[in-house]
Amino acid sequence: MTMQEDSKVVSVELNVLRANDEAAEANRRRFAQAGVFVIDVMGSPGAGKTALLEATAKRGGDGLRCGAITGDVATSLDADRIAALGVPVSHISTGSFGADCHLDAERVARAADHLPLREMDVLFVENVGNLVCPTEFDVGRDARALVISVTEGEDKPLKYPLAFRSADVVVISKVDLTPYLRGAFNMNRLRMNIERVNPKAERLEVSVQTGQGVDAWLAWVRMARRRRLG
Amino acid sequence: MHEVAIAENIVSEVARLIAAGTVTGIPRAVRVQVGRLSTVVPECLDMMFSVVSEGTCLEGARLEIEVVPARAVCQVCGGGFDISQPAFSCPECSGGDIRIVSGTELKIRSVEVA
Numbered sequence: 181m182t183m184q185e186d187s188k189v190v191s192v193e194l195n196v197l198r199a200n201d202e203a204a205e206a207n208r209r210r211f212a213q214a215g216v217f218v219i220d221v222m223g224s225p226g227a228g229k230t231a232l233l234e235a236t237a238k239r240g241g242d243g244l245r246c247g248a249i250t251g252d253v254a255t256s257l258d259a260d261r262i263a264a265l266g267v268p269v270s271h272i273s274t275g276s277f278g279a280d281c282h283l284d285a286e287r288v289a290r291a292a293d294h295l296p297l298r299e300m301d302v303l304f305v306e307n308v309g310n311l312v313c314p315t316e317f318d319v320g321r322d323a324r325a326l327v328i329s330v331t332e333g334e335d336k337p338l339k340y341p342l343a344f345r346s347a348d349v350v351v352i353s354k355v356d357l358t359p360y361l362r363g364a365f366n367m368n369r370l371r372m373n374i375e376r377v378n379p380k381a382e383r384l385e386v387s388v389q390t391g392q393g394v395d396a397w398l399a400w401v402r403m404a405r406r407r408r409l410g
Numbered sequence: 411m412h413e414v415a416i417a418e419n420i421v422s423e424v425a426r427l428i429a430a431g432t433v434t435g436i437p438r439a440v441r442v443q444v445g446r447l448s449t450v451v452p453e454c455l456d457m458m459f460s461v462v463s464e465g466t467c468l469e470g471a472r473l474e475i476e477v478v479p480a481r482a483v484c485q486v487c488g489g490g491f492d493i494s495q496p497a498f499s500c501p502e503c504s505g506g507d508i509r510i511v512s513g514t515e516l517k518i519r520s521v522e523v524a
Contacts, residue, residue: 187524189441190433196419196442196516281412313412316449316516341496342447377498379506 200317203285207292207320214297216247217405218305220319222343223327224336225309228353228388230258232327232397233304235388237265242398244301244405249291251283251308258306270294282313285320302401311340322408326381329354330361334370337377349382349400350374356387416450416516417458420473421466423518428467435523439472446480447493447513480513 195201211218221229233248250258251272259271270291272283288305295303305321307314326347328336331354337344344350352374358367367385374383382400386393420440427433444450452475459473480493486505493513499506 187438187522188435189520189522190427191520192424192427192433192518193520194423194427194518196416196423196518198423199419280415312449316412338496341498342449345498375506377496379499 197316200285203289204318204320207285207289208322210289210292211297211303211320211322212409214300215409216297216300216303217401217409218303218320218322219401219404220305220307220314220321220324221327222307222311222314222324222347223309223353224311224329224332227309227327227329227332228351228386229306229309229327230261231388232325232351232353232386233262233267233306234265235386235391235394236304236398236401237262237267239394239398241302242402244398244402245299246302246304247295247297247300248304248306249283249288249295250306251287253280253308268295268300281308281310282317283307283319284317288319302405311336311343315343315346323348323404325349325351327351327353328370330358330365330367330370334366334373337370337373341377344374344377344381347378347381348404349384350378351393351397352383352385354387354389355385355392356390413450413454413458414462416455417462420459420518421463421468424521425467427521433521433523437468437471437521438524439474439522440468441474441476441519441522443476443478443515443517443519445478445513445515447510448516450516452477476519478512478515480510482508482510484508 223229247268248262249270252258256271259269263269272287272291305319324347384393384396386397444452456473463469482493483490484500484505485507487503489500489502491501498508
């Protein structure tokens with residue numbers, strides 16, 4: 181660092197995202213105290229995040245009481261879809277004209293104020309559709325599910341390695357479309373690419389249209405919750 | 411992405427330290443570490459910083475960015491290696507159980523004051 185003679189350097193050593201990290205920890209404590217397991221759901225726009233939550237709600241969460249916080253740049257369409265299924269939802273609009281590309285802990289804390297946490301077992305936080313920005317921001321989650329649809333291509337794990345590495349479970353969605361993709365998509369290669377970038381993540385293959393894999397998804401949610409909260 | 415938010419955070423963290431008396435004097439420069447694996451583009455952060463620092467305690471201060479390389483250690487064979495491409499496995503033993511030891515930093519190291 182270049183310095184003037186009359187200047188001095190004050191050591192700071194602080195994370196730039198300190199405020200968000202502290203808010204995330206406070207969220208985690210609050211949710212754990214209320215017996216709520218929090219899953220951050222991320223994926224590209226159109227990957228099938230909301231559809232997965234709808235499928236979860238339609239199955240009554242397999243006995244787990246569900247809630248959701250949805251985030252979007254504009255509209256409350258996702259929240260409306262989930263609310264229509266009787267699930268308590270709180271919506272965050274990050275700004276109608278190109279504002280925030282991710283959810284942060286502070287916003288999630290405020291949204292959670294509107295939810296009956298004590299009557300909830302699992303809270304799904306559906307992030308803004310984006311495979312880059314949400315990676316950096318902890319909202320106070322216990323686990324992260326990354327949804328990637330077969331129509332996005334098998335190279336996406338290699339293009340967005342940090343997002344895939346941040347996931348505890350990778351849900352490959354819309355698998356019923358695989359026959360229509362023929363030579364344009366190679367499922368084995370997608371599995372391998374996910375494995376290459378994040379060998380520790382669980383991998384599920386789901387179609388909310390046919391119901392394939394939905395049981396396995398619910399079983400994963402239940403098991404992950406039990407591991408964290410007992 | 412979102413370098414505006416990161417730049418704003420840098421300004422607000424330093425403002426907080428000034429209010430607390432930890433940093434006294436006129437800030438001339440802020441040194442930050444940006445890891446290669448963070449989703450922050452240094453050039454973009456630099457640009458956004460000059461914009462968002464206007465009218466704040468950091469107006470006119472330089473932003474000095476130290477880019478930290480991405481390195482990992484293999485939990486299987488113990489070998490250390492640079493991560494230069496999105497294959498997070500050990501180049502020696504191909505093990506997938508690796509621990510990232512640097513490259514995810516987004517840190518304010520120090521503030522130079524006059």
